[in-house]
Amino acid sequence: MSHRAIVVDRPLPDARPEAILRRVETAAAALEGGIDVDVLFSSVNYKDAIALTGGPGILRSLPLTPGIDVVGRVRTSADGWSAGDTVITNGGGLGERFDGGLAERSAVPAAHTIALPDGMTARTAAAIGTAGFTAALAVQAIATAGVSPDDGEILVTGAGGGVGSFAIALLAARGYRVAAVTGRESLADALVDLGAERVLERSEIDVADGKPMQSSRWAGAVDSVGSTTLVNVLAQTSYGGVVAACGLAQGPDLPGTVLPFILRGVTLAGINSVEAPLARRREAWAELATLPVDVIDSIAPRTEPLERATTIAREVLAGRVAGRVVIDTRA
Template sequence: MSFLAYRVEEADKKFEASWVEQEDADLPEGDVLIEVAYSSVNYKDALSASGNRGVTKAYPHTPGIDAAGTVLESSDSAFSKGDEVVVFGYDLGMNTNGGYGQHIRVPAAWVLKKPEGISASEAMAWGTAGFTAALSVQKLERAGISPDRGPVLVTGATGGVGSVAVSLLSKLGYSVVALSGKADKNDWLESLGAKRIVSRDDVLSLKGKAMAKPVYQAAVDTVGGDMVSAILPQLMPEGAVTTCGMIAGVKVEASVFPFILRGVSLLGVDSVEIPRADKQAVLDKAAGDWKLESLETMTTEIGRKELPGVLSRIIKGEGVGRYRVNLNKD
């Protein structure tokens, strides 16, 4: 069966992408063949589409680390033709043909059953970025963070992870402080639930300090690097910060004082290789108690022709909120 896929090819050390027709026989081996209705746009997708070999080792390649659709064929008894399913993480869209193809074939161990409380389009409004935000909030709560203990800072608040984190934390009753370098988006962040907006400079001014006045109970950091270093000394006793991004750098220089004198925690968040049961539990929460009424207001749906432009904006740090790709829309 033929289908359309967004293929990135390398020629003369340059990378170019276009929508091309492929056949199911072109797909890798796997247990479940899925007709993809929706995908989403994440920073990792933009890296893969631009030829970043730290994400994708070999080209030509079809990016798209998220996919939601319907089972066409399955050799695993856990899935039947017609089942509505979701895939995110593992190797999808990295070195395995991803969700920017109308068909994917993947191992059954990667496939989640879509809960009744969420549509395929809603699942891709969450996407990997949204699920990373949910995993971050879940880690904070497991570390003892609660709405009555003080404000929670969210960095990169206008981005995919940050915007969902702001909305989810607000829904759960937290006082959210949003950090953003885009002053024109302050009203939008407040509409998502942010109680206060701070600039990067407000937080980064304390980078390099061993200890500072405790301001935040916790933080969801999406950028890494110096930002983590600046947040740690500003955490309250028994506070915590989750980190899931590296746009600002992969190294963190920090004093041990906040860990020893205030008992703070630095919590890494992985949304790629966690057990399928844990991913299914988060998806079920997104369809239930953590369902976000504001999700559609922060999501821009695009068609196939619009994908290259959005990927370009994402790689430049110009994206706002979530982007959902309708694979059946030109």
């Protein structure tokens, strides 16, 4: 028995890895502790885009199928799941340590798998995906740390991306006032429609030679950019503010000082979606399930077939995708 999957491998020992859509043998039990599912939808996250284009640091071994998101239907009853249940898996090693969701079949890790929330469609769950899940973890980190809507504005960087777009929608739904930062002026109206009160150009935040301490502007922030942007955001965060660090779209470095921490009591909260325990997953997805479907669809309006995933990956890395793209693995 075989199924279609995107497989990343090196054509020659020293060559750059390439992604090819092909038929692969379906292993009976591909993963210990894994649940055997028919994949319904996946998506192209930033990590998937790197893996699909042969970039380093994501796939731990080759050949491997990328795809850190799976929305799938359980094939055989096991681990408390019944055949036919629809499940969501984000991260947990999918598409990094073992074969991921850009395939018709997958074995998803039970420890990182939850049920599709009542009333949510499989496509909507994939539209949310790891990006929305990560945004929910970030927003919950800010709220749990005690930052309330009365404390001031929350900044969202990388606002036009998947994590940023969902962060805006979730923060606005909780009553926070959101300032969105984007490098794409053309997205301003869409970001306001998602719930941003105002939209700032990247250069307004990522100031060149930014001072270690700058005027207090933000009660908190969701940052998916890292590097000098995150350093400037920390320097602009008010006393007691909380900054949730989610990503590294600008870079993994953090060339700053400890002054915001020791002079303003700023908290830098690290967000990791990959290893998040089940209880955190259920809590985050319960909040995501309250977002209106038209808001989610506006963040992820496109559904593309498996064979287009690598093309979408290039668009993501070139900064040409606003929000997210869903992959229909059966198309």
